Amino acid sequence: MPVATAAFSDRSAKWFARGSGLFAITLGLVVLAGWQFDQPVLRQGLDGWAPMRPWTAIVSLMTGFGLLLLTAKPRPARRVARLLIAAAVAAVTLPMIAAYFLGHPIGIEDAFYSRLIAAYPISGGIVPRYTTTPWDTV
Numbered sequence: 001m002p003v004a005t006a007a008f009s010d011r012s013a014k015w016f017a018r019g020s021g022l023f024a025i026t027l028g029l030v031v032l033a034g035w036q037f038d039q040p041v042l043r044q045g046l047d048g049w050a051p052m053r054p055w056t057a058i059v060s061l062m063t064g065f066g067l068l069l070l071t072a073k074p075r076p077a078r079r080v081a082r083l084l085i086a087a088a089v090a091a092v093t094l095p096m097i098a099a100y101f102l103g104h105p106i107g108i109e110d111a112f113y114s115r116l117i118a119a120y121p122i123s124g125g126i127v128p129r130y131t132t133t134p135w136d137t138v
Contacts, residue, residue, distance in 0.1 A: 024064030065085060
């Protein structure tokens with residue numbers, strides 16, 4: 001009986017990971033389409049919500065593809081692809097997290113999307129322009 005339970009949980013986890021990967025890919029594509037075609041509802045969901053930044057949408061796409069590759073049958077090329085995706089996600093997100101804790105923007109998105117951000121100013125973002133570090137509020 002424990003073997004059947006383990007098989008069921010493995011199968012369920014695989015389908016959950018696949019569904020999450022497809023959701024992340026769909027979300028990333030919808031947000032990027034919102035930026036490309038100037039559709040605020042696709043960028044921010046509901047009126048008044050903060051829009052998702054393009055780099056965040058790209059990271060969502062990469063994470064979704066990584067989840068799909070993780071649930072596929074193991075092959076050497078897929079393993080390399082998973083490692084490359086993980087490295088790319090880390091390379092993009094670690095500076096953003098560091099900027100949050102430092103309390104000022106590092107400018108990753110500004111460097112790649114300066115014209116886009118100038119055309120569509122976003123108040124705040126992951127690091128609001130006038131913010132304090134998390135430990136300043138204690």
